[in-house]
Amino acid sequence: MRRLSAHERALWARVAASVKPLPGKRAPEMPVAAIAVPAAPAAPKAKPPSRPAPTSALAKPAVPPPKVAKPHPLGAPLDGTWDRQISRGRLFPDRVIDLHGHTVVDAHATLSSAILANDGTRVILVVTGKGRPDRPARIRAELMHWLERPDLRSQVASLRAAHPRHGGGGAFYIILRRAK
Missing domain, CATH: 3.30.1370.110 (Ribosomal Protein S8; Chain: A, domain 1)
Structure with a gap:
C-alpha cells in the first residue's frame, strides 16, 4: 500500500464532502492523510448491483450539447x-x-x-x-x-x-x- 499524494488527498476531500451518508448512518471519521490506496488490485471483485448515482448540488446531469449543423464550406451540400x-x-x-x-x-x-x-x-x-x-x-x-x-x-x-x-x-x- 502507498500513501496518497497531496493532490490525491485534496481530490478525495472534495469527493467526500459532496457525498451524503445513507439515512440512519453517519460518515466514518477517517483522517484523510491516513487513507491508503492499494498499489495493484489483487483480484477482481464481484460487481455490486448498479444503483442510480446519488444526486448532489454539485453534480449536474450530463446533457449533450445540441448538435448544430455546420454550414458547408462551399455552399449548400449536394444531393x-x-x-x-x-x-x-x-x-x-x-x-x-x-x-x-x-x-x-x-x-x-x-x-x-x-x-x-x-x-x-x-x-x-x-x-x-x-x-x-x-x-x-x-x-x-x-x-x-x-x-x-x-x-x-x-x-x-x-x-x-x-x-x-x-x-x-x-x-x-x-x-x-x-x-x-
Whole structure:
C-alpha cells in the first residue's frame, strides 16, 4: 500500500464532502492523510448491483450539447446522387487540370481561368498531388483558400475528394454551379 499524494488527498476531500451518508448512518471519521490506496488490485471483485448515482448540488446531469449543423464550406451540400457517383467511381469529369510542376501562382491562375471560363463545364478534376513528408503539397494546401475567394466561391457548388481511380487523396472534384 502507498500513501496518497497531496493532490490525491485534496481530490478525495472534495469527493467526500459532496457525498451524503445513507439515512440512519453517519460518515466514518477517517483522517484523510491516513487513507491508503492499494498499489495493484489483487483480484477482481464481484460487481455490486448498479444503483442510480446519488444526486448532489454539485453534480449536474450530463446533457449533450445540441448538435448544430455546420454550414458547408462551399455552399449548400449536394444531393446524395453526387456522393454515390463519387464513391462508386462513376463520376467522370468534364475537364482535368493537372497542377503537378506548377508554381503556386501559376496553379492559381490556371484554376481560376478554368472555373471562370463558363464553357458548360460542370465537374473539374484538379490533380494537386499528395505531397511528401519532406516536401508538403503547397498547391493542395492552398486549394481551399482559393475556392473561398469571392470571385470563385460564387461559381463553385462543392469540393469533394476524388475517387482512387482519379487520383484519390491527391485529387479533388470541383463541382460548379449550373450556369443561369
